[in-house]
Amino acid sequence: TAAIEVAGLRKRFGGTTALDGMTFTVRPGRVTGFAGPNGAGKSTTMRVIVGLDAPDAGTALVGGRPYQSLRRPLTHVGALLDAAALQPGRSARNHLLWLAHSQGLTASRVDEVVAQSGLQGAIRRKAGGYSLGMRQRLGIAAALLGDPPVLMLDEPFNGMDPEGIVWMRGFLRSLAVEGRAVLVSSHLMSELQDTADHLVVIGRGRVIADASVAELTADA
Numbered sequence: 165t166a167a168i169e170v171a172g173l174r175k176r177f178g179g180t181t182a183l184d185g186m187t188f189t190v191r192p193g194r195v196t197g198f199a200g201p202n203g204a205g206k207s208t209t210m211r212v213i214v215g216l217d218a219p220d221a222g223t224a225l226v227g228g229r230p231y232q233s234l235r236r237p238l239t240h241v242g243a244l245l246d247a248a249a250l251q252p253g254r255s256a257r258n259h260l261l262w263l264a265h266s267q268g269l270t271a272s273r274v275d276e277v278v279a280q281s282g283l284q285g286a287i288r289r290k291a292g293g294y295s296l297g298m299r300q301r302l303g304i305a306a307a308l309l310g311d312p313p314v315l316m317l318d319e320p321f322n323g324m325d326p327e328g329i330v331w332m333r334g335f336l337r338s339l340a341v342e343g344r345a346v347l348v349s350s351h352l353m354s355e356l357q358d359t360a361d362h363l364v365v366i367g368r369g370r371v372i373a374d375a376s377v378a379e380l381t382a383d384a
């Protein structure tokens with residue numbers, strides 16, 4: 165079954181059409197790249213999936229159900245939507261402890277996601293001093309807390325240095341190998357080509373290609 169299924173999403177902001185019939189499916193056990201230029205509708209689609217934006221038409225389902233109907237949504241979907249809202253004066257570790265606490269999770273779970281996101285060396289520093297790449301890792305750690313089978317990451321390569329980009333690729337692959345569904349957006353096809361199994365390419369709020377990376381590269 166589909167981990168995420170969006171069908172016929174439409175969304176306007178004033179005179180701007182952000183989504184114009186967005187339709188695609190995300191399956192478990194693979195990385196689905198969500199590619200398109202800035203303004204194509206990647207963020208809006210992801211925000212609709214987790215109920216942060218209401219669509220004008222169409223449906224978005226997670227594991228066959230609307231996000232709003234999930235009883236414990238954070239154990240279903242982990243999302244990195246924009247560089248996490250942080251309290252700059254608190255340590256990154258306190259931020260995660262607070263999030264874990266609010267989900268009924270323990271400090272040992274925090275230690276696990278800190279290790280997974282590669283933040284061990286920096287976790288006691290104040291989040292206000294974090295680089296964008298480190299904030300991305302912190303947002304990923306937060307998204308992993310509930311051990312969700314579905315992960316949605318909006319432009320996670322932004323602000324990452326070359327070492328971070330290599331790490332991110334391997335990390336995304338490892339999530340898929342664990343059987344998770346991973347939807348990862350980028351405005352740069354080059355960031356997704358070597359990482360994704362499947363590509364959904366969008367422009368102006370709609371899908372223009374939806375195929376395995378192998379198929380898309382064979383066509384080129």
Ligand code: ADP
Binds near residue numbers: 177201202204205
């Ligand atoms: P992407 O993530 O692919 O860069 P977005 O989903 O952020 O694209 O944006 C799609 C379109 O919707 C763009 O034209 C953008 O300016 C517009 N848009 C997105 N969010 C808002 C908003 N809150 N208010 C007005 N326009 C918006």
Ligand code: ADP
Binds near residue numbers: 251262
């Ligand atoms: P302390 O600052 O003494 O460690 P808590 O961690 O219990 O206190 O947080 C007190 C309140 O502050 C929480 O109930 C929560 O509403 C808010 N809060 C704490 N951390 C954050 C955070 N990272 N982001 C947003 N709100 C927070």
